[in-house]
Amino acid sequence: MSGIETAIRENNPALITYVTAGDPSLEDTEAYVHALDRGGADLIELGLPFSEPIAEGPTIQAAINRALEAGTTPESFFDLVADLETEAPLLVMTYYNMILQYGSEPDPEPFVERAAGAGLAGIIVPDLPAEEAGPLREACDEYGLDLVFIVAPTTGGERLDRIMSRATGFAYVQARLGTTGARANVSSATHESLARLEEYDVPKAVGFGVSKGEHATEIIEAGADGVIVGSALIDIIAESDTPAADLEAKARELKAGALEGVDAPEPEQP
Amino acid sequence: MSESTFGSYGGQYVPEALMPAVQELEDAYERYVLENEDGFMDEFRERLRDFGGRxxxxxxxxxxxxxxGREVYLKREDLLHGGAHKLNNALGQVLLAKYMGKERIIAETGAGQHGTATAMAAAHLDMPCEIYMGATDVNRQRPNVYRMRMNGAKVNPVEAGRGTLKEAINETMRDWATTVETTHYVIGSIVGPHPFPKMVRDFQSVISEETREQIDEQVGRLPDSVVACAGGGSNTMGTFHAFVDDERSAKRSSADDSSGEQREPREHVSLYAVEAGGSSLAIDEAEGLAPNSATLSTGTDGVLHGAMTKLLQSDDGQIMESHSVSAGLDYAGVGPELxxxxxxxRVTPVNVDDEDALNAFHRLSTLEGIIPALETAHAFGYLERAHEDLGELIVVNVSGRGDKDLETVLEETEKRDLEAAPEIEVFGP
Structure with missing residues (x-):
């Protein structure tokens, strides 16, 4: 079992948090990661900013712009990661072109080698479906990194089987169609997706639109092994006067919400 | 399944949520476009004739x-309904969306030509339509915004980045990721994930199929050179496609020898893709700016908007902000097939800067009575510069007309001392 899978299974229900590295600076990111780690995050995703984030809603787009304006580069990102000491394993989330361009020729291997060297445990690539993931998969296997795949509400049939058979670490269950961003409610698609995934023995974590403790409760009740929260944390970073303290508190709220989902009585069967 | 790549280029680099839609489209492309199921291609050609004017x-x-001092022929795509080649593709895709049972059309637009073509096709085929357009482009292409609205389309300005085509595509992809089950994304060029590059090319290749027949009828032989401007590359590949195999290559002639037959040497047609040289070919890495859109000449391989292709990008992989006086060429990527x-x-990439394109705009207007789109003017800028290398018989694609560009041309002409600009006060009292 990989470090990521262990982190989820041993801390089930797990809290997975996302922040964009370099928003508003890498020094701030360092402080935020420690705050989330203290607040009970079981895995921490760090976004390496790319100029064309087609899977992100306005909140994370703005965070990426701030990070790029602050001059965040793959090299400064890896330097930060190499210095971070956290309980929670770290993952990098970035777009495929950033991974391809890291070496001198378009090739994913140099990025993966550097990511492993910096201590990252896994990679999530929002614009890389399983069909195109061969070369990155190979490099990840070689360096012992998990490649986390996204399962969308529209994913089904043979493709779902194929993705789940290749998934390592956990399956990132996209709660709804569309882009990332905090929402008021948990979507009904979440329940349907988790039901479809029940037969696969891979931990499932749900993201896209999760912002409150009660969302976490509902998602864990519906059968997930973890919840993923990003935009709600970015909002804190963008708006709070005491972001580190507020991030820690938000992590506690979400983790507590998730735990409540475990203790809750089984929903009545129809 | 159809091949999703051109050598190492192309592919399907899209978010997972879009993969089922991309595969559904692949299936529809194969059935309706390649196999003419339910007479799709017959209806498409009929509508291109009756609605489009082909x-x-x-x-x-x-x-x-x-x-x-040589024969120059013009393929007059500016005379297609809407004033540009864009309708070939827009009509094909909106019709395909109808065959697929989709209920809504979205599209990105740069210069506004693809947006207007899509809005026209959507009105013609009774489909609701929304267009995403960069805020900068909305300002420099006002007349096209009005035209889209006249046809009943909603125009959504995109403020992100420099507010040009790249940002418009990002935002359209985000809409599609949300509405994918009911909506078809009419992509405007030979870019994006498979099957878009092939499908858009197939809809546009009517340009070169007609040209091939027409030049044979009028002159009795194939042209020595075919010249077209290139942004994303849809008019380029449309103008080239039927000529791609008209190539004298060493391999082909030795194969002919071994068969023992003496064949006529195949006529060779040279293909020139004219990109926007902008104000300079240099790249400002610190600012993330490429003051040009010469992707084929200066770009490097990477992944953008669903495909592996040549890109204007930094060493780290950030996509550059491109520039051209012509909104329709202003794009940091290019079709994977090109x-x-x-x-x-097989295709020679060349480029023409803003100033030469403006001169060519004025030259074609005063010499031939044709006001070309600024995109198209780049092709004529290359003809002016390199005609001696293009052989005795040259075809240039007039991809669109320039009504939409008059304001830009006025502004840009006032800033410069252009040799080809008319001496009369065009815009005076």
Whole structure:
């Protein structure tokens, strides 16, 4: 079992948090990661900013712009990661072109080698479906990194089987169609997706639109092994006067919400 | 399944949520476009004729032929309904969306030509339509915004980045990721994930199929050179496609020898893709700016908007902000098939800067009575510069008309001392 899978299974229900590295600076990111780690995050995703984030809603787009304006580069990102000491394993989330361009020729291997060297445990690539993931998969296997795949509400049939058979670490269950961003409610698609995934023995974590403790409760009740929260944390970073303290508190709220989902009585069967 | 790549270019680099839609489209492309299921292609051709006005003429340019001392022919896509080649693709895709049972159309637009073509096709085929357009482009292409609205489309300005085509595509992809089950994304060029590059090319290749027949009828032989401007590359590949195999290659002739037959040496048609040289070919890495859109000449391989292709990008992989005086060429990527044909040596990438394009705009207007789109003017800028290398018989694609560009041309002409600009006060009282 990989470090990521262990982190989820041993801390089930797990809290997975996302922040964009370099928003508003890498020094701030360092402080935020420690705050989330203290607040009970079981895995921490760090976004390496790319100029064309087609899977992100306005909140994370703005965070990426701030990070790029602050001059965040793959090299400064890896330097930060190499210095971070956290309980929670770290993952990098970035777009495929950033991974391809890291070496001198378009090739994913140099990025993966550097990511492993910096201590990252896994990679999530929002614009890389399983069909195109061969070369990155190979490099990840070689360096012992998990490649986390996204399962969308529209994913089904043979493709779902194929993705789940290749998934390592956990399956990132996209709660709804569309882009990332905090929402008021948990979507009904979440329940349907988790039901479809029940037969696969891979931990499932749900993201896209999760912002409150009660969302976490509902998602864990519906059968997930973890919840993923990003935009709600970015909002804190963008708006709070005491972001580190507020991030820690938000992590506690979400983790507590998730735990409540475990203790809750089984929903009545129809 | 159809091949999703051109050599190492192309592919399907899209978010997981879009993969089922991309595969559904692949299936529809194969059935309706490649196999003419339910008579799709027959209906498409009929509508191109009756609604679009095809075939467009191939016209001998008398004064340009005199000026250059060689035969210059113009493929008049500016005479297609809407004033640009864009309708070929928009009509094909909106019709395909109808065959697929989709209920809504979205599209990105740069210069506004693809947006207007999509809005026209959507009105013609009774489909609701929304267009995403960069805020900068909304300002520099006002007349097209009005036209889209006249046809009943909603125009959504995109404020992100420099507010041009790249940002418009990002935002359209985000809409599609949300509405994918009911909506078809009419992509405007030979870019994006498979099957878009092939499908858009197939809808546009009517340009070169007609040209091939028309030049044979009028002159009795194939042209020595075919010249087209290139942004994303849809008019380029449309103008080239039927000529790609008209190539004299060492391999082919040795194969002929071994068969023992003496065949006529195949006529060779040279293909020139004219990109926007902008104000300079240099790249400002610190600012993330490429003051040009010469992707085929200066770009490097990477992944953008669903495909592996040549890109204007930094060493780290950030996509550059491109520039051209012509909104329709202002894009940091290019169709994967063109990247492939350039690497294979079949298409020659060249570029023309803003100033030469403006001169060519004025030259074609005063010499031939045709006001070309600024995009198209780049092709004529290359003809002016390199006609001596293009052989005796040259075809240039007039991809669109320039009504939409008059304001830009006025502004840009006032800033410069252009040799080809008319001496009369065009915009005076």
């Amino acid at each position: 075939p467009t003429p191939l016209q001998r340019a008398e004064r340009l032929s005199d000026r250059y 990247s492939y044909l350039v690497d294979a040596g």
